[in-house]
Amino acid sequence: xxxxxxxxxxxxxxxxxxxxxxxxxxxxxxxxxxxxxxxxxxxxxxxxxxxxxxxxxxxxxxxxxxxxxxxxxxxxxxxxxxxxxxxxxxxxxxxxxxxxxxxxxxxxxxxxxxxxxxxxxxxxxxxxxxxxxxxxxxxxxxxxxxxxx
Numbered sequence: 001x002x003x004x005x006x007x008x009x010x011x012x013x014x015x016x017x018x019x020x021x022x023x024x025x026x027x028x029x030x031x032x033x034x035x036x037x038x039x040x041x042x043x044x045x046x047x048x049x050x051x052x053x054x055x056x057x058x059x060x061x062x063x064x065x066x067x068x069x070x071x072x073x074x075x076x077x078x079x080x081x082x083x084x085x086x087x088x089x090x091x092x093x094x095x096x097x098x099x100x101x102x103x104x105x106x107x108x109x110x111x112x113x114x115x116x117x118x119x120x121x122x123x124x125x126x127x128x129x130x131x132x133x134x135x136x137x138x139x140x141x142x143x144x145x146x147x148x149x
Contacts, residue, residue, distance in 0.1 A: 001126045002063045004038040010054055010061070011036070024053050044119040048076045048140070058136040059149055064129060070143045080141030082116035088134060089114075103127055 011021055022032040025046050034040035051058050052075075060068040089099050089110075096107040096114075103110075103124045113120045119140065120128075129136045129149070137143045 001038065001041070001123065003042065003061055004036055006061050006063055007036045007042075007050075010050070010056065014054065021050075025049055041122050044076075044122050044125065044140070047122065048119075048142075051137075051142070058140065058142065059129075062126060062129070062136055064136065064149050070137060070146075072144070073137070073142050076119070076140040076142050077116075078119055079116035081119055081139060082114045084139050084141055085110075085120060086114045088128070088132070088139065092132065102131070 007021075011018070018032050018036065019029045021036075022029040025032060027046070031040070035042040035046070047058050047061060050056070050061060056068050057065065057070050057073075059065045059070075089096070094102070096110040100107040100110050105124065112118060113124075119125075125136055125139060128134060128139065133148050135143065135146055135149045138145075138147045
């Protein structure tokens with residue numbers, strides 16, 4: 001993954017300290033620092049929070065696009081994200097087992113995401129978006145278009 005440059009740019013462009021960013025996410029400064037240095041993977045819930053706070057697309061934060069905003073965004077929703085993940089999987093004729101294999105996880109994890117019990121993990125979302133050129137914002141239910149990036 002390569003979001004550390006964007007996190008740093010967002011912080012500096014807004015004249016925020018690492019502590020300011022940590023306060024937005026309600027985490028410690030050292031935890032935020034680990035996200036910014038990509039020592040730790042930033043969870044989806046924190047990506048969503050930053051996206052909403054700074055009015056930026058998740059695709060932009062993750063480095064998938066230079067377009068930093070989409071029109072007509074809505075709040076990310078676990079249920080809708082699960083539906084979108086399932087639709088994506090079926091569009092590419094992937095079984096839960098096959099997708100799990102691609103992501104190096106279990107099919108029950110994929111089923112868990114598709115049922116909307118939780119957002120997909122950041123590394124899995126990143127892998128899907130990078131491999132299939134699909135928008136993270138779309139998969140998370142934040143936008144209806146564009147679907148592909």
